[in-house]
Amino acid sequence: MSFDAPTVIRVKRDGGVLSDEAIDWVIDAYTHGRIADAQMSALLMAIFLRGMTTGEIARWTAAMIDSGERLDFTDLRRDGRPLALVDKHSTGGVGDKITIPLVPIVMACGGAVPQAAGRGLGHTGGTLDKLESIPGFTAELTKAQIRQQLCDLGAAIFAAGELAPADRKIYALRDVTATTESLPLIASSVMSKKIAEGTRALVLDSKVGSGAFLDTEAESRELARTMVELGEEHGVRTRALLTDMHAPLGRTVGNAIEVVESLEVLEGGGPGDVVELTLALAREMCDVAGLDGVDPAQTLRDGTAMDRFRDLVAAQGGDVDSLLAERLPIGTHIETVRAPRGGTMGDIDAMAVGLAVWRLGAGRTMPGEQVQAGAGIRIHRKPGEPVAAGEPLFTLYTDTPQRLPAAAAELDGAWSVGDEPPPTRPLIIDRISM
Numbered sequence: 001m002s003f004d005a006p007t008v009i010r011v012k013r014d015g016g017v018l019s020d021e022a023i024d025w026v027i028d029a030y031t032h033g034r035i036a037d038a039q040m041s042a043l044l045m046a047i048f049l050r051g052m053t054t055g056e057i058a059r060w061t062a063a064m065i066d067s068g069e070r071l072d073f074t075d076l077r078r079d080g081r082p083l084a085l086v087d088k089h090s091t092g093g094v095g096d097k098i099t100i101p102l103v104p105i106v107m108a109c110g111g112a113v114p115q116a117a118g119r120g121l122g123h124t125g126g127t128l129d130k131l132e133s134i135p136g137f138t139a140e141l142t143k144a145q146i147r148q149q150l151c152d153l154g155a156a157i158f159a160a161g162e163l164a165p166a167d168r169k170i171y172a173l174r175d176v177t178a179t180t181e182s183l184p185l186i187a188s189s190v191m192s193k194k195i196a197e198g199t200r201a202l203v204l205d206s207k208v209g210s211g212a213f214l215d216t217e218a219e220s221r222e223l224a225r226t227m228v229e230l231g232e233e234h235g236v237r238t239r240a241l242l243t244d245m246h247a248p249l250g251r252t253v254g255n256a257i258e259v260v261e262s263l264e265v266l267e268g269g270g271p272g273d274v275v276e277l278t279l280a281l282a283r284e285m286c287d288v289a290g291l292d293g294v295d296p297a298q299t300l301r302d303g304t305a306m307d308r309f310r311d312l313v314a315a316q317g318g319d320v321d322s323l324l325a326e327r328l329p330i331g332t333h334i335e336t337v338r339a340p341r342g343g344t345m346g347d348i349d350a351m352a353v354g355l356a357v358w359r360l361g362a363g364r365t366m367p368g369e370q371v372q373a374g375a376g377i378r379i380h381r382k383p384g385e386p387v388a389a390g391e392p393l394f395t396l397y398t399d400t401p402q403r404l405p406a407a408a409a410e411l412d413g414a415w416s417v418g419d420e421p422p423p424t425r426p427l428i429i430d431r432i433s434m
């Protein structure tokens, strides 16, 4: 059967269901440059507006997996035993630096984490953009390096590269065509990478709230269920936590600034919400990987998680001395938002903070654009904390001063100081498995 892009786009534009053959053709043709970005953008917008059936999502995901190779680490051994391969992925949030402390905790508990990580998408940050703010750190690992690190250290954090290359191209296009916030596109993007990367078990963090791509709890729950099913269908033991993303996680949002906060967690401190979510995900990962009798919290107390992080950064070319001395880039131009009155910090809108940080230069407006390592926002007062009149509430950092007014404008109306604390919400809302 022969296909052409305008006909496929028209089917979805008019609310039809794409056939398996049409999906296979589109993904293959786009991966190999036989469909133009403009045509794929139109199809993505049609999917965004019309959605996809469960069958279409499953086929789209399978086609994205088949667009590249699927790694297999089941032959690897440590101390004569197969590796406990397990990974985590978040659907994207603001201040979501959890992967950075989480991976070394799971390493210290005896897991092996083959983490194909992403770059920033829309208003959300990406683990690779954050880690690349460590001088020398590279995520461009060869397959041989990934295998070696998994055996010797218990983790590798790498750019997906040739894994699901269709996702790499579609992800970059979605980022600049306002087509990120789509359940079928998020589910297939996350799961194609995670299935192709060779993990045997997976824990997903499906975000709920203004800073998430899908903001209702029902949609986030549906996304989590869809992803868990996709994982299990492809032989990956998968479960998900539904977690709150109304306010940014922690007190920092950006690139280097989030790495520094992650170090605080690894040193046994750090913001309570970051520690709580990191440990909840670590416990799920250890459980789904069959690592019995381990205590993730102990690895923070006894410093073993920090040791593993140092090993991982050094193995991937990062300058550990700069990292530990916190000599990471910080934007040279600063603006401070101060409290107009005393009282209690109200809710902080995660989406607005994410957009402000993106405007400061931490994210992209064009595919492949260089991001600023030093761009970010420090949040001095979290919701519910007491505020004194005139004290700093937010500090904005960038290397390009002309970005400051637009970033500050994003924060307008995104927070308040009042007399009463805002309602509290649980951070971990639910757990979803099959």
Ligand code: URA
Binding pocket: 090, 091, 092, 118, 121, 185, 186, 187, 189, 190, 193
């Ligand atoms: N993470 C991904 O890998 N893809 C998305 O679409 C959203 C979050």
